[in-house]
Amino acid sequence: xxxxxxxxxxxxxxxxxxxxxxxxxxxxxxxxxxxxxxxxxxxxxxxxxxxxxxxxxxxxxxxxxxxxxxxxxxxxxxxxxxxxxxxxxxxxxxxxxxxxxxxxxxxxxxxxxxxxxxxxxxxxxxxxxxxxxxxxxxxxxxxxxxxxxxxxxxxxxxxxxxxxxxxxxxxxxxxxxxxxxxxxxxxxxxxxxxxxxxxxxxxxxxxxxxxxxxxxxxxxxxxxxxxxxxxxxxxxxxxxxxxxxxxxxxxxxxxxxxxxxxxxxxxxxxxxxxxxxxxxxxxxxxxxxxxxxxxxxxxxxxxxxxxxxxxxxxxxxxxxxxxxxxxxxxxxxxxxxxxxxxxxxxxxxxxxxxxxxxxxxxxxxxxxxxxxxxxxxxxxxxxxxxxxxxxxxxxxxxxxxxxxxxxxxxxxxxxxxxxxx
Amino acid sequence: xxxxxxxxxxxxxxxxxxxxxxxxxxxxxxxxxxxxxxxxxxxxxxxxxxxxxxxxxxxxxxxxxxxxxxxxxxxxxxxxxxxxxxxxxxxxxxxxxxxxxxxxxxxxxxxxxxxxxxxxxxxxxxxxxxxxxxxxxxxxxxxxxxxxxxxxxxxxxxxxxxxxxxxxxxxxxxxxxxxxxxxxxxxxxxxxxxxxxxxxxxxxxxxxxxxx
Numbered sequence: 001x002x003x004x005x006x007x008x009x010x011x012x013x014x015x016x017x018x019x020x021x022x023x024x025x026x027x028x029x030x031x032x033x034x035x036x037x038x039x040x041x042x043x044x045x046x047x048x049x050x051x052x053x054x055x056x057x058x059x060x061x062x063x064x065x066x067x068x069x070x071x072x073x074x075x076x077x078x079x080x081x082x083x084x085x086x087x088x089x090x091x092x093x094x095x096x097x098x099x100x101x102x103x104x105x106x107x108x109x110x111x112x113x114x115x116x117x118x119x120x121x122x123x124x125x126x127x128x129x130x131x132x133x134x135x136x137x138x139x140x141x142x143x144x145x146x147x148x149x150x151x152x153x154x155x156x157x158x159x160x161x162x163x164x165x166x167x168x169x170x171x172x173x174x175x176x177x178x179x180x181x182x183x184x185x186x187x188x189x190x191x192x193x194x195x196x197x198x199x200x201x202x203x204x205x206x207x208x209x210x211x212x213x214x215x216x217x218x219x220x221x222x223x224x225x226x227x228x229x230x231x232x233x234x235x236x237x238x239x240x241x242x243x244x245x246x247x248x249x250x251x252x253x254x255x256x257x258x259x260x261x262x263x264x265x266x267x268x269x270x271x272x273x274x275x276x277x278x279x280x281x282x283x284x285x286x287x288x289x290x291x292x293x294x295x296x297x298x299x300x301x302x303x304x305x306x307x308x309x310x311x312x313x314x315x316x317x318x319x320x321x322x323x324x325x326x327x328x329x330x331x332x333x334x335x336x337x338x339x340x341x342x343x344x345x346x347x348x349x350x351x352x353x354x355x356x357x358x359x360x361x362x363x364x365x366x367x368x369x370x371x372x373x374x375x376x377x378x379x380x381x382x383x384x385x386x387x388x389x390x391x392x393x394x395x396x397x398x399x400x401x402x403x404x405x406x407x408x409x410x411x412x413x414x415x416x417x418x419x420x421x
Numbered sequence: 422x423x424x425x426x427x428x429x430x431x432x433x434x435x436x437x438x439x440x441x442x443x444x445x446x447x448x449x450x451x452x453x454x455x456x457x458x459x460x461x462x463x464x465x466x467x468x469x470x471x472x473x474x475x476x477x478x479x480x481x482x483x484x485x486x487x488x489x490x491x492x493x494x495x496x497x498x499x500x501x502x503x504x505x506x507x508x509x510x511x512x513x514x515x516x517x518x519x520x521x522x523x524x525x526x527x528x529x530x531x532x533x534x535x536x537x538x539x540x541x542x543x544x545x546x547x548x549x550x551x552x553x554x555x556x557x558x559x560x561x562x563x564x565x566x567x568x569x570x571x572x573x574x575x576x577x578x579x580x581x582x583x584x585x586x587x588x589x590x591x592x593x594x595x596x597x598x599x600x601x602x603x604x605x606x607x608x609x610x611x612x613x614x615x616x617x618x619x620x621x622x623x624x625x626x627x628x629x630x631x632x633x
Binding site: 093094097099101102137138139140263265266267268269270279281286349350351352353354355356357364366368370371378379381383387388390391392420421 | 597
């Protein structure tokens with residue numbers, strides 16, 4: 001096949017097969033080779049056979065996307081099919097590319113903060129945190145105690161909404177039209193209401209600042225958050241009762257898209273996907289950034305690394321997030337919201353570099369910054385978990401049917417704002 | 422975990438002809454890095470991954486950095502004869518640093534749970550010798566990130582299995598993340614001479630601009 005596959009549907013001549021016969025010839029030969037059943041109309045449901053009597057087939061090259069509904073955005077997969085089997089799959093990116101890194105290098109450190117919201121636009125709070133963490137490492141700032149708690153609370157709420165929505169999208173890809181996704185969105189809306197009353201925006205929160213957060217919690221926010229968190233386990237029970245033992249979900253997800261432990265590590269897979277393959281690596285535990293060492297929570301691990309494990313890991317992770325949230329909402333102290341030493345205007349970190357990373361909903365979200373002492377970063381780099389988790393998409397899809405490709409892609413959990421940047 | 426000095430010594434014991442240099446980082450993060458010569462990058466990477474003590478099996482972040490030609494100023498103390506007496510005098514020494522492209526790898530260990538170890542590779546120059554060995558054979562996770570560096574910075578990774586543009590379209594000519602990249606006057610396929618575009622075009626083509 002050529003290096004850049006054609007963008008429209010094309011037919012690749014039968015590779016590796018002896019017969020290059022045109023369809024009509026193939027059909028007539030099959031007519032000739034087999035005696036038709038007496039009641040047949042003028043066509044055969046039997047596969048075409050070549051001169052040697054072998055079943056012949058042709059490879060079909062399809063561009064899936066960029067506006068296919070199950071690609072979760074503008075993402076394209078150039079798939080080569082043998083019947084329904086996938087024999088080759090190349091992801092194509094860049095439809096949403098706006099060179100976020102270049103824009104950030106031409107503006108001040110603070111001015112990039114709202115732009116990070118647009119990376120993974122479902123989870124702006126964790127994006128903000130990752131960037132703030134990298135800048136704090138670069139400049140040697142320390143967030144205040146209250147800000148650390150608010151960061152943990154907002155990040156875990158973000159993880160809840162990310163995983164809830166992902167499960168909704170995943171079962172939607174399996175054909176559960178609407179209902180589970182709407183249940184997921186109903187719960188997400190409660191969390192978005194919290195974010196709106198906190199930051200003024202539902203999704204583009206722009207809430208964190210270097211050394212703290214932007215504004216303090218509005219009155220009554222903590223009670224509202226406690227109510228949402230207290231109601232969440234019941235929703236998860238309902239959600240699980242609806243889905244976890246559903247026969248279609250089990251049939252479509254168990255043993256599908258298996259990712260081995262070794263490949264997952266070598267291909268830099270992070271987040272729930274990695275842990276579904278049985279690797280115990282959660283940056284909240286490894287780096288203990290923020291104040292995660294103060295909370296009691298566990299890391300769920302998968303055994304098989306298939307789509308079902310990835311689904312289940314997310315359910316279990318949400319239950320652990322609820323534990324963290326309950327503890328954080330109980331312990332949150334009073335105090336200043338931002339480090340008074342942190343300068344907002346005229347912020348110039350000393351020359352040097354820093355790499356800061358957090359465990360976002362989709363995996364390791366990192367920011368790499370090089371400062372040359374000027375108000376703008378010399379180098380600003382986002383380590384996007386969604387993009388890197390797609391490295392092994394082809395490995396997982398080879399040999400499966402085209403219908404499973406959507407389920408496998410859904411289980412990777414990508415957001416194109418982050419993949420293309 | 423071992424310090425950068427120890428890791429440098431470990432690599433140099435394993436490969437005696439490799440000259441590793443430590444790049445200091447004075448910021449509070451204190452993430453120092455190792456400059457590995459391109460000729461030894463692949464063997465050094467394999468060593469870092471497989472060494473039972475280090476086991477850096479996880480290559481988290483790979484990125485490019487562009488360093489233009491620069492004039493470095495450095496204060497040096499020189500002994501000089503001033504009015505017959507030998508004295509120590511501070512002099513400003515200027516050196517020309519030719520530009521280069523750099524690729525930076527942040528390595529962690531999932532097995533030992535330590536990191537980061539940062540290694541850097543540098544190209545000889547920014548134009549015709551912008552080649553580096555690809556580390557994708559060692560860490561599969563570099564695949565898309567090295568493609569991205571090739572796309573945006575123009576570093577050619579020798580030994581990469583599938584080195585194509587990843588974010589920009591295939592027909593795109595330049596490397597947009599380079600520091601000296603100039604954006605086109607107009608992004609639209611058919612030039613639209615509205616004010617902003619016309620101003621930019623006048624700067625680029627002064628002789629073609631109509632006389633007012």
